[in-house]
Amino acid sequence: MSALLQVRDVGISFGGVRALDQVSFDVEEASLFAVIGPNGAGKTTLFNCLTAAYRPDRGTIDFKGGSLLGVRRRDLAGMGIARTFQNLGLFDKLDAAENVLLGRHSAMQCGFLGAALQFPAVRREEANNRGKVAEIVDLLGLDPYLGTPSAMLLYGIRKLIELGRALAMEPDLLLLDEPVAGLNREETARMAEIIRIIRRRFKTTILLVEHDMGFLMSLADRVLVLEYGCPIALGRPEDVQKDPKVIAAYLGTEVPA
Amino acid sequence: MIDFTKLIFAGLSLGSVYALIALGFVMVYKATGILNFAQGGLLMLGAYLAQYFINGLGTTFWIALPMAMLATGLVAAGLQRTIFDKLLTHPAFTVIMATWAVLIVLEQVPITLFGYDFLNMNDPFGLAMVSIASVQVFTIDLWTLAFAAGSVAVLAVFFFRTRMGLAMRATASDPEAAIAQGIEPRLVHATAWFVAGMLACLAGVMLGGGSRLVSPELSHVALRAIPAVILGGLSSPLGAVVGGILIGIAEVLTAAWAPTLAPWLGKNLHLVMPYFLLVGFLMFRPQGLFGQRQSGRV
Numbered sequence: 001m002s003a004l005l006q007v008r009d010v011g012i013s014f015g016g017v018r019a020l021d022q023v024s025f026d027v028e029e030a031s032l033f034a035v036i037g038p039n040g041a042g043k044t045t046l047f048n049c050l051t052a053a054y055r056p057d058r059g060t061i062d063f064k065g066g067s068l069l070g071v072r073r074r075d076l077a078g079m080g081i082a083r084t085f086q087n088l089g090l091f092d093k094l095d096a097a098e099n100v101l102l103g104r105h106s107a108m109q110c111g112f113l114g115a116a117l118q119f120p121a122v123r124r125e126e127a128n129n130r131g132k133v134a135e136i137v138d139l140l141g142l143d144p145y146l147g148t149p150s151a152m153l154l155y156g157i158r159k160l161i162e163l164g165r166a167l168a169m170e171p172d173l174l175l176l177d178e179p180v181a182g183l184n185r186e187e188t189a190r191m192a193e194i195i196r197i198i199r200r201r202f203k204t205t206i207l208l209v210e211h212d213m214g215f216l217m218s219l220a221d222r223v224l225v226l227e228y229g230c231p232i233a234l235g236r237p238e239d240v241q242k243d244p245k246v247i248a249a250y251l252g253t254e255v256p257a
Numbered sequence: 258m259i260d261f262t263k264l265i266f267a268g269l270s271l272g273s274v275y276a277l278i279a280l281g282f283v284m285v286y287k288a289t290g291i292l293n294f295a296q297g298g299l300l301m302l303g304a305y306l307a308q309y310f311i312n313g314l315g316t317t318f319w320i321a322l323p324m325a326m327l328a329t330g331l332v333a334a335g336l337q338r339t340i341f342d343k344l345l346t347h348p349a350f351t352v353i354m355a356t357w358a359v360l361i362v363l364e365q366v367p368i369t370l371f372g373y374d375f376l377n378m379n380d381p382f383g384l385a386m387v388s389i390a391s392v393q394v395f396t397i398d399l400w401t402l403a404f405a406a407g408s409v410a411v412l413a414v415f416f417f418r419t420r421m422g423l424a425m426r427a428t429a430s431d432p433e434a435a436i437a438q439g440i441e442p443r444l445v446h447a448t449a450w451f452v453a454g455m456l457a458c459l460a461g462v463m464l465g466g467g468s469r470l471v472s473p474e475l476s477h478v479a480l481r482a483i484p485a486v487i488l489g490g491l492s493s494p495l496g497a498v499v500g501g502i503l504i505g506i507a508e509v510l511t512a513a514w515a516p517t518l519a520p521w522l523g524k525n526l527h528l529v530m531p532y533f534l535l536v537g538f539l540m541f542r543p544q545g546l547f548g549q550r551q552s553g554r555v
Contacts, residue, residue: 051437073436073437074436074437074439074440074441074442075439076437076439077437077438077439078439082437083437085433085434085437089431089433089434089437090431090434091426091427091430091431091434091435092430092431093426093430094423094426094427094430098423098426101423102423102424102427102435102438102440103438105420105423105424105427105438105439105440106438106439108420165438169438
């Protein structure tokens, strides 16, 4: 069986600068794949290629056997790809439950007349959505924050709400852009624990981009390390960690040519 | 005392029309970031359409009103799809100038079709009056209040109970994140314009009915709702309603009292009163009563 996500020889340049070059990897179903690298390594560029914000100059990206190139960003949700944002993309005035409910936008049908007249099918759908939202709110421990506009909540809580919104989509592939950036040690540990619970419970395939090595090592099945847009290592975290090229990239013992 | 109650009532009625117009401004502003000056043209178009359905086609008012609202809403959504969708990435100033140009064009359409004459709406309200607690009020003022309250209720259901309403609130808050949820921004924008068009039409019909007439002047009334929008805060639907009602009451009270209290200020002080309030608010509380202080993202 082929992998859920297949990236082959992807490359992209911005005005002569090669932001990504010859990047290839597979993400197997139900696995957690991590992309790491120092600042400027091309992690965000790769993430943007996967979320259809950029279109690579070279190479292919296949998801569930079909190409992701040329897909419109708003169609990703319907295809089963959920994402979070590096700097948080929450709806500030909405509370946790409404934010999570929006993750179900693609799955909802209820129109204006339906909502006003409360047709049985609408009620069933609403009950189903509410059930899903309640399940996620409960799983992430968001109950105490219901009814509060998300802008008023702590950053760590808002990160969880955003993760909950992505989960509500019941995605086949969950893309997390630096899920622990800006979180303190305690919140980072909590995020790691929640990602473990999500994997156990929903068997969700996850691709995450991060530069916090410690956070990833216990979580990821496979790790891709980027430096200056090029892959320098790909494999199990414990092997990658020992790779001299990776150590050099992170500790900066080598002066790049 | 009866006079004062009467004035307040007239102010509420006028204010609720301003509230409807202001809600249209807020809808489009929240969804697309545009201050839509074409709103006045839509209002005028809506009133002329309703008048035509009644006088030209012979339908009753209660069929003409929803037909005109639907037609005006479709025209508004069509403007969004054909013109403003293409201007989405342009600077706000460019887009605002474009809405102004569309206003000028829209204002000419009913004049071309129906001429400059003031027309009678032939609505069922006419000059009829009812007495409430021994105060005589125009029937149309009561209906205006009822329609405005009904519109606010329907909009509340729309925003808080429907998928599209939630999607609109999400898009207003973070368009990029909304797209990631599979929300189609163009549909959100077109819906906002559609609703704004329907509200403008309703306001136009109520302004052109009863003791008043349908005339090219109607377009200017929408401009007087702009102070209401600034007063309430450009991005606050609640503010639009409160601002609209305050402006309406201020205008009516000024019209009643200024000629005796300050005759040297002339007879039409009430027509500029909303703009005095507009300048005052822009100077001392630019974010309005309910709006949030601007904090730009660089």
